[in-house]
Amino acid sequence: MSITQRAAVTAEHLVEEFATLGAPSRAGVSRGAARAFYARFGTTDAWQWAPLAEQLDAQSRCGRFVTWLIVTGRLRPSADYLLACKGRLAPIGDEVHPELSAQFALTAEQLGFAPVIARRQWSALLHISALTATAPTRLSAEHIGDALAQFRAAGERLGRPDLRNMSANVFGLQAVLFHLGVLDSLPARGNGRDGRRAADWARISEHAPELAATITSYLEQMSVRLRPNSVTAIDSSLRIFAGYLLHEHPDVRRVADVRRDHVQGYKTWLAARPGNRGSQLANQTVRGRLSALITFFARLDELAIDDAPPRSPIGRNDLPIKEHPLPRFIDDAAAAKLLTATRADPDPFTRTAVELLARTGMRSGELLGLTTDAVVQIGSAFWLRVPLGKLHTDRYVPLHPQLKELLDHWLTHRGEVARTNLLFIEKGRRITPSRLATALQSVANEAGIGHVHPHQLRHTLATQAINRGMSLEAIAALLGHKSLSMTLVYARIADRAVAEEYFAVSEKVEALYDQPRQLPADAEGSEMAKLRREAHRRMLGNGYCARPVELDCHFESICEACTFFVTTIEFRPTLQRQRDDAEAKGQKKRQQIFDGLLNRLDEPAS
Structure with a gap:
């Protein structure tokens, strides 16, 4: 049999196979469309190589047959053709892949997609499958990304650059x-x-x-020990520095070429860069960028990277002075308005997420990382297991019965999704931080309290707790702090005991206006003294000292005796009093320590 004869047999076989598709009453119409195709093009290869205009011109006579050939993988269309013809592959896809079509529609419905959206996703799946010549059940994320890139390029060529609807359908399709x-x-x-x-x-x-090779090698090493978000931040800092060198110092081709003057120019340039919300980058952002550079240059030798300058061109003294702003919290009245608006919101995610943030102090990333088994019962109480987060630690926080009820309701709303145990998902996808921030701002607007960021609810809970007598240790455990120094910042905000002491002492201060006398320097209330003693004992690393302040201690001068202890002339009066106190008590060794410190202050500076 000749090639021509074999082609004719194949064509006739395809004509008959296509004629069996769909209702029997359409068999004649189907044969007519298929034979019209072969009469015009002769073979499928001829259609493949035909100009786009000719392919589109054949749509009216044999478009259904062409669509069937595309869906069954016998033709591989171009992205231009699929966009230009506005072909509807979904109906043919239903007939060629009936089981997959039914499973796809059912899963999309279970995930919460509207039927019309699910239909568009099914059509997008068939388009991507045809464009990449890959069966729908064998597609990968790379196939999908490649197809989207081809569609965008085709959109530019055809004057249809806005393909946001297609991108949205594909995003849902992936879920x-x-x-x-x-x-x-x-x-x-x-x-x-x-x-x-x-x-x-x-x-x-x-x-x-x-x-670029040196920085890439360094980033690969960092990715072994750091979280992806941390590596991304380092990548951004080093990429910005490399881009600056490329623009301002094109002669620098290697890390070994970087010198001190390059870093000094970069510091000035970085400080003048505009930020997202102001005229300049925030202090903490500049510190982060420069800190990444300091660590980079310091670790080149440790990682055995040869491309390194003779000495590090940047040090800690190059960092701007760190600012210590107080945490931004919501006052009690505004917090009450916020929760009232939250509980009245119709969105179950908003009600659950905002109340959890406000009453557990979780970070937004920790909240969105919760799993369906996060609620555990210990004894008669329920606890929430907070996953590994910013500080690489997990913890359990007590769960109020109202929060447990909210979570149970959310699980019912969420439904059963077999392939992920994430607690907070919508339409089969992980809820994003921006979705959480939008939900919070929506109820904040409803409450009339202005802009509120999710992390402010964490600061608010800590402030409310410390002002109502909760210990710093308990607050640190609740928030997942590694050290009390992280928690002590909340003690600076609005301590109730400080307020009581202030109003008590203010009466004595007011007396100054009536009587020509000064308030004694040692005027201190009982509660203030208690705070001072508690703050002192908390400074111990692994416990606290229960010694009454009235008793002596052989180690009370242990820091002053340390070789790393540094003092300056401004502390001379205090050192002199401590020296005199030691002499009065007959503590010779302690007296010698302070004599040495005082003598050192009297020596001329070298």
Whole structure:
């Protein structure tokens, strides 16, 4: 049999196979469309190589047959054709893949997608499958990304650059495919930063390949021990520095070429850069960028990276002085309004998430990382297991019965989704921080209290707790702090005992206006003295000292005797009093320590 004869047999076989598709009453129409295709193009290869205009012109006579060939994988269309013809692959896809179509629709419905949206997702799946010549059940995230890139390029060529609807359908499609078991991970909505990051490194690599290679090697080492978000922050800092060198000092091609003057210029340039919410970058942002550089240069030798300058061109003295702003919290009246608006909100996620943040002090990332088994019962009480978060620790926090009821209601609303144990999901996808922030701001607006950020609820709970007598140790455990120094910042905000002491002492201060006498310098109320003693004992690293302040201690001068102890002339009066106290008590060794410190202060500065 000749090639022509074999092609004719194949064509006739396809005509008859297509004629059996759908209702028997349509068999004649189907044969007519298929034969019209072969009469015009002769073979499928001829259609494949035909100009786009000719392919589109054949749509009216044989478009259904072409669609069937595309869905069954016998034709591989271009992205231009799929966009231009506005072909509806879904009906043919239902007939070619009936079981997959039914499973897809059911899963999409279970995830909460409207039927019309699920239909568009099914059509997008068939388009991507056709464009990548891959069966729908064998698609990967790479296939989907490649197809989207081709569609965007085709949109530019055809004058249809806005394909946001297609991107949205594909994003939802990926969630459905994950829960069907086709994809291995839930989709993450991109913000364009990955593309910008890749473009920046490509530009740096083109002009300074050794510089880019050294930084890339360092980032690979850091990725072994740090969380992805931390590595991303370091990547951003080093990429910005490399971009500055590329623009301002094009002669720098390697890390070994970086000198002190380069860093000094970079500091000035960085400090003048505009930030997202103001005219300049925040102090903490500048410190973070420069700290990443300090660590980078310091660890080059440790990681055995040869491309390194003779000495580090940057040190800790290059960091701007760290600011210590007080945590921004919501006062009690505003917090009450916020929770009232939250409990009245119709959105179950808003009601659950905002109240959890306000009453447990969780970070937003910890909240969104909760799993369906996070609630545990210990004895008669319920506890919430907070997952590993910012400080690489997990913890249990007590769960109020009202919060337990909210979580039970959310689990019912969430439904059974077999392939993920994340507690907070919507339409099969992990809820994003921006969705949480939007939900919180919505109820804040309803309450009329202005802008509120999720982390402010953490500060608010800590402030409310410390002002109502909760110990610093308990607050540190609740918030997951590693050290009390992190918790002590809340003691600076509005301590109730400080307020009581202030009003008690203020009466004595007011007397100064009536009588020509001064308030004694040692005027101190009982509660203030108690606070001072508690603050002193908390400074011990692994416990606290129960010694009454009236008793002597052989180690009370242990810090002054340390070789690392440093003092200055401003402390001379205190040192003199301590020296005199030791002499009065007959503590010769303690007296010698303070004599030495005082003598050292009298020596001229070298």
